[in-house]
Amino acid sequence: MNDAAKHDIQLILDLPGPLRLDSGASLDRVRIAYQTYGTLNADKTNAILICHALTGDQHVASDHPVTGKKGWWSNMVGPGLPIDTDRYFVICQNVLGGCQGTTGPSDINPETGLPYGLDFPVITIADMVRAQVAALDVMGIDKLFAVIGGSMGGMQTLEWAASYPERVHAVVPIATAARHTAQNIAFHEVGRQAIKADPNWAGGNYYARKEKPTSGLAVARMTAHITYLSEQALQDKFGRNFQDRDAASFSFEADFQVESYLRHQGITFVDRFDANAYLYITRAMDYFDLARDRGCALAEVFQNTPVRFCLVSFTSDWLFPTSQAKELVRALNSVAAHVSFVEIESSRGHDAFLLDEPEMFDTVRGFLRGAEPTLKGA
C-alpha cells in the first residue's frame, strides 16, 4: 500500500471498556479515529502523539477527506521535516467530542439509538487525554517519546505531562497556557451563543433535520478567526483594501477584503465541522485549569516531574500570549524541571503555530533530536 492510499483510510479503534469522565459520567463504546505516519520501531521508543487544536483533526500530514486540503501540519510532520516521519512513528487522534470519527455529540447514543446531541456528556481536556491513553493501550504503546501540540493541543500536552509523567518522555506545548483566561472564555461564549441563537440548532437536535445551524456556526468561526490573527497580520494581509472594487459600495456588501475573507472562513468551516462538537470542545478548553483542577499551585503540578518540556510562544499571539508561557516556565523552573522556552518573533498572531515559522521548526527539530539520547539513557 502506498502512503497516499494508506491515508485515504479512516483508521478507527474501539476502546475496550467504558471511559470514565471528569464529570462523573462515563461513556460506553468510544471509538477513536486516528492517522499514523512513519513506522513504530521494535522497542517502541519512537512514538510521537500530536494533539490537534479546537478545529483541527487527525489529518495532520495527509490530505483532508472533506476539504481535500493538505494536512494541517504538513510543513511540520513528514519525511525529513522537524517531526521526521523517517525517525518517528507519529500518531494523531481526533479528540473525544470531535466530529471526524472519534465519538462525539453527532454520534449515536447506544442507549437511545439516536444522535447524542446535548445528551453527550460535557467533557474536559483531561477526558480527551484519558481517551488518548486508552487508545494507546489498545495500540500497545506504553510510553511516548513525545507529545506535541499547539493551542488546545498544547493544553493536552500539559495534561499529559501532569497526569501521565511515566508515559511520556518529552512534551512540546506551543502557543498555549495552563488555563483559559476570562477573555478566552468570553470569545468562546460568544461563539456558543451564536450557535444557540440559530433556530436550526434546535436545542442540539438538528441531525435529522434538513437545515443545520450553519449560520450560527459560521458566526462563531468568524469571531474565533479574528482572535487567531494579530492586528498586524490583518493589517498586512488586508488593511483597508477593497474587494473587487475601487471605492465604497455604500451597501452591506463585503466591500473590504477582510470582510470577504471572514465570510469565506465562516462558510467553508460549516462543511467540515459539527456545531455541537464546537460547543463541547470550546467548553472543554474553558474548563481547563491545570492548577485549580488539582487544588494546588501550578509549580506543584510538576513537582519531581521527569518529563522534558519545550515551550514555544509567539510575540504577536494575543489569545495565548507569551506571558502565559512564561508563567508555565517559571513554575517549571521553580521545581527544577527540564525546560526550554523559545519566544518567537512573529507578526502572525496565534495562527503562527500552523504557518511557515522556521524558528519554530528549528526549535522542535532540535529539541526532539536532543531528547533522543536522554530517553535511551533513561
Next chain:
Amino acid sequence: MNDAAKHDIQLILDLPGPLRLDSGASLDRVRIAYQTYGTLNADKTNAILICHALTGDQHVASDHPVTGKKGWWSNMVGPGLPIDTDRYFVICQNVLGGCQGTTGPSDINPETGLPYGLDFPVITIADMVRAQVAALDVMGIDKLFAVIGGSMGGMQTLEWAASYPERVHAVVPIATAARHTAQNIAFHEVGRQAIKADPNWAGGNYYARKEKPTSGLAVARMTAHITYLSEQALQDKFGRNFQDRDAASFSFEADFQVESYLRHQGITFVDRFDANAYLYITRAMDYFDLARDRGCALAEVFQNTPVRFCLVSFTSDWLFPTSQAKELVRALNSVAAHVSFVEIESSRGHDAFLLDEPEMFDTVRGFLRGAEPTLKGA
C-alpha cells in the same frame, strides 16, 4: 422648569432642507434628537458639542429614558465637572442613523409610509457631522467652542476639524483613530453577520413583526463588548471565577462570571437599540478614513488648520490603540498644528473613556480652560 424635568423632554429639531449624503443620495425630513445642558452665553462662544459613540446617545448627563440609568458621561459633564455646565452650553445630538429619535432606519420613509429598513441610505461619519452642522444652523450657533467625543465620537471630532475648521475652535478626540483598521472592520462584520443570521431580522423588515432580531443583536453586542475591555480588565473583574457555584456544572450554563456578564450585556442591549441602526452605524465607522476620503496624506488633511487639538489615548485600549493616536499627533505636528496629547495609563481598555479616569478628567478640564482665552483673543 427644574433640570430633571427639562431632561425628561425629548428635544427634537427638524432640518429645513434635504440632507446631502456622501453616497450621492439625500435624505428628506431629517429630525435630530438632542439634549442640552447649561446655558448659551450672549455672544454664543461657550457651546460644546459632545459626540457619542456607536451605542451611545444624546443622554450624556441626564437619566436615560429607556434604561433609567445615569447619563453615559455624567462623570465628565455637569456643574463643576471637567465639561462644566456652569461655564459651557453642552449639546449632544443622537447621530444620524441612530435609534433614539434622530432619523434612522427604524423611522418612516416619507416616500413609502413604511419604516426605512434597508432602504435607508448607507451613511458615513461625515454625513453624521453634516447633520450636526445643519442642526446647529437651526439652533443659530455658528461656531462651537469645542467638539468632544470618544471612539466613534472621536471620529466625529476629527471630521469636524477636517471639514469645518472655521466652525470649531478646539477638538478633543479620545480613544479614536483617523481610520478604522482591518481588525476593527472584522469585529464589526461579525456583528453584522450575527444580526443578518437571525431569521427575525427578515432582511431588515422586522418593524411590523412581533419578534425582533434580538438574538443576533445580542451576539453582536457580546462580541463588541469584549473588544471594549482589556484582557487585564476581564481578568481583574472576573478571572475564572464561577457564577453562583463552587465548581463546574459540566453543562452549558453560564458557569463563569464572565459568561453571565456577557449574556447580561447582550440581553439588556436589545431593549435600547435597533438592529438595523447597529448595521448602519458600524458601517459608517468602517468607512471612516480621513485621509483616503480626501485622496491625500493625513497631515495634508490638517494643513494650516486653526483648530486646537487635545488627543487622549489609553495604554490598554486595543481597539483604538495609542499607536493610532500617535499617528494623528505626528501628522498634526508635521503641519505645526496646536496639538496636545496624553496617553493615560489604564488597565480598563477602550471603555476607559467612559469610566472614572482622573487623568482624563484633568486633561479635558485643563485643555478647555486653557483654550478659552485663545478663543476670546481670536
